[in-house]
Amino acid sequence: MLRWERGTVKSALGSWPGVDRLEIELEGGEETLTAIAYRELTGTPRTGETVLLNTNAVRRDLGTGGDAMVVARPDSLQAADEIVGHMVKARYTPMQTMVDAIDDPAGEHYETLRDARSIEGMPVIVADLHSSLPAIIAGIRAQRRSLRIAYVHSDAAALPAAYSRSAARLREADLLSAVISAGQSFGGDLEAVTVHSALLGAKHVVGADVAIVIQGPGNLGTGTGWGFSGVQAAEALHAASVLDGQGIATLRVSDADERERHRGLSHHSATVYGRALLTEVQLPVLARHDSRYNGFHESVRKQVKTSILKPAKKRGVLHQLTEIDGKGLRDALEDMPVRMTTMGRTLAEDPSPFLYAALAGRCAAKLAPRD
Structure with a gap:
């Protein structure tokens, strides 16, 4: 069931492309909340305006950043601009939205996508x-x-x-050429019906040298072996494989997570790459000759061999353990224009997950074709 609450916009707290963050005074005037409004769905609420909120996650202290969601503006039911697209995302929910997808027969990129068959060896990091x-x-x-x-x-x-x-800041800093929202996700620079067509769009519409496929914020985990949303990473690597891409699997590691199942190599990486994956990929690890190599990295390597390579090999899947030099990566991480945090920990508190992600990036750059 949804929890509905009504309130009035007190002030705008900030914004980034496509999103407004607002201070809302709830009906009765005894409590205020912060709320997010997506311009594509509701437009931008004005100060003093009444809004209808979904407060499910806030009231249950779930990981939505502590914000309610603006669902409607009852006093501002303006007619939408002319709808250009023919594709529906968030289908059959009350907030379904029309988009102009790259694989839409009426869209400008349809001929390109219809004829595309391969991503021609483009590295795909997942x-x-x-x-x-x-x-x-x-x-x-x-x-x-x-x-x-x-x-x-x-x-x-x-x-x-x-x-x-x-993603918004990386786009603004010109560190990303495009964001493509695939499947039921929406609101990227480009829209695609599937991850497969998104990868074809990355190659043939964006002209990308490298593609990165990751779920958005809000990973759902249950503590069970298969009950986590990140298992979708295997499906993305399968898509890269059938489209002639070079799959690179980012290892999820930690030297600071208090949960035993995520210390060293996360059990999620073991499940996705060792058990769910049916195609060979590269698994970047820190090179043994690197001056930063220590007992932690040796332990991760052993876990990868035991929890990923061995079970995959039993099923006939031969992953490649790829040694990557970490020289200069810490400086590169610190130079990024976004704050590095994962599961509430910063780069200083838990550098390992960021290092292994950067190793995957360096691996892809080495594989990307040269002119």
């Missing part, structure tokens, strides 16, 4: 946590600064691509 995105880009740019990068926002977590402040 991760299960959205916090890996800026670190992967740091690794790519540390190796080859001029590469064009497309980010495919999949639909396993936050459906609105605009929710990602990291």
Whole structure:
């Protein structure tokens, strides 16, 4: 069931492309909340305006950033601009929205997508946590600064691509060439019906040298072996494989997570790459000759061999353990224009997850074709 609450906009707290964050005084005047409004869905509420909120996640202290969601503006039911697209996202929900997808028969890119069959060896980096995105880009740019990068926002977590402040800042800093929202997600620079068509769009519409596929913020985990939204990473790597791409799997690691199942190599990486994946990929790890190599990295390597390579090999899947030099990656991470945090921990508190994401980025840059 949805929890509905009504309130009045007191002030605007800030914004980023596609999103407005507001202070809302709830009906009765005894409580205020912060709320997010997606311009694509509701437009921008004005100060003094009444809004209808969905407060489910806020009231249950779930991980939505502590914000309610603006669902409607009862006093501002203005007619929408002419709808150009023919594709519906968030289908059959009250907030379904029309988009102009790259694979829409009426769209400008349809002929390109209809004829596209392959991504022609383009490296495709996949991760299960959205916090890996800026670190992967740091690794790519540390190796080859001029590469064009497309980010495919999949639909396993936050459906609105605009929710990602990291992606917005990376676009503004010209570190990303495009955001493509795939599946039921929406609001990217380009829209695609599937991850497959998003990857074809990255190659043939954006002209990307490297694509990154990650779910948006809001990874859902249950503590069970298979009950986590990041398992979709396997499907993205399958898509890369059938389209002739080079799949690179970002290892999720931590030296600071208090949960035993996520210390060293996360059990999620073991499940996705060791058990769910049916195609060979590269698994970037820190090179043994690197001066930063220590007991932690040796432990991760052993876990990868035991939890990923061995079970995959039993099923006939031969992943490649790829040694990548970490030289210069810490500086590259610190130079990024977004704050590095994962599961509430910063780069200083838990550098390992960001390092391994950057290793995946550097690996992809090495594989990207040269002119």
